[in-house]
Amino acid sequence: AQTVTQSQPEMSVQEAETVTLSCTYDTSESNYYLFWYKQPPSRQMILVIRQEAYKQQNATENRFSVNFQKAAKSFSLKISDSQLGDTAMYFCAFIQSGAGSYQLTFGKGTKLSVIP
Amino acid sequence: KAGVTQTPRYLIKTRGQQVTLSCSPISGHRSVSWYQQTPGQGLQFLFEYFSETQRNKGNFPGRFSGRQFSNSRSEMNVSTLELGDSALYLCASSFPPLGLTESTDTQYFGPGTRLTVL
Numbered sequence: 001a002q003t004v005t006q007s008q009p010e011m012s013v014q015e016a017e018t019v020t021l022s023c024t025y026d027t028s029e030s031n032y033y034l035f036w037y038k039q040p041p042s043r044q045m046i047l048v049i050r051q052e053a054y055k056q057q058n059a060t061e062n063r064f065s066v067n068f069q070k071a072a073k074s075f076s077l078k079i080s081d082s083q084l085g086d087t088a089m090y091f092c093a094f095i096q097s098g099a100g101s102y103q104l105t106f107g108k109g110t111k112l113s114v115i116p
Numbered sequence: 117k118a119g120v121t122q123t124p125r126y127l128i129k130t131r132g133q134q135v136t137l138s139c140s141p142i143s144g145h146r147s148v149s150w151y152q153q154t155p156g157q158g159l160q161f162l163f164e165y166f167s168e169t170q171r172n173k174g175n176f177p178g179r180f181s182g183r184q185f186s187n188s189r190s191e192m193n194v195s196t197l198e199l200g201d202s203a204l205y206l207c208a209s210s211f212p213p214l215g216l217t218e219s220t221d222t223q224y225f226g227p228g229t230r231l232t233v234l
Contacts, residue, residue, distance in 0.1 A: 035222070045206060045225035091159065095223075103149070103172050104208075104223060106159040 023092030120226035141209030
């Protein structure tokens, strides 16, 4: 069974600064996808970024980038130029590729507060 | 395209009652997954439907059931409600894995249904 661990329950960052959220996972599979989802206080879960395990290049989406270390099973999220709207719960998630079923395994989440 | 919609957004029930939640996926999506979110347990997978068939089920009691209709809309039913069933229930939809596109294997979530059991 896959597990996803987010070791930082809460974090804070000053507006315009950079913050990194950690995520580690455990799997015996070689083909999978990793995601970071954001859940603002309004509760709508939003996809932030996704990474395919077969790709060595780290994914980036504007101010969001990941550091994917496959051998270490690590998948951290870096948020640059933090904005007040980045305040949210951030969930790291894993899905096995080609498993014939969509079942996301989530970490417990990191609550990020951006301070003005 | 319209996003994933869930109805109702809020529900208050009493113990022993049953409840039905509805989810309409993004147009063209054929997979619908359900998750339960609680402060203590986090996000837990309930089940996933694809083309009206349940493909996978999480570790929940039989009181939790679901179904999917031919238009891909899905319903989730919880019978004999318990206090511990109070949670945010999230629905997510996906494309089928017909090819390697940006949307493949990515789930898009609805706003959730907040269920309170008294």
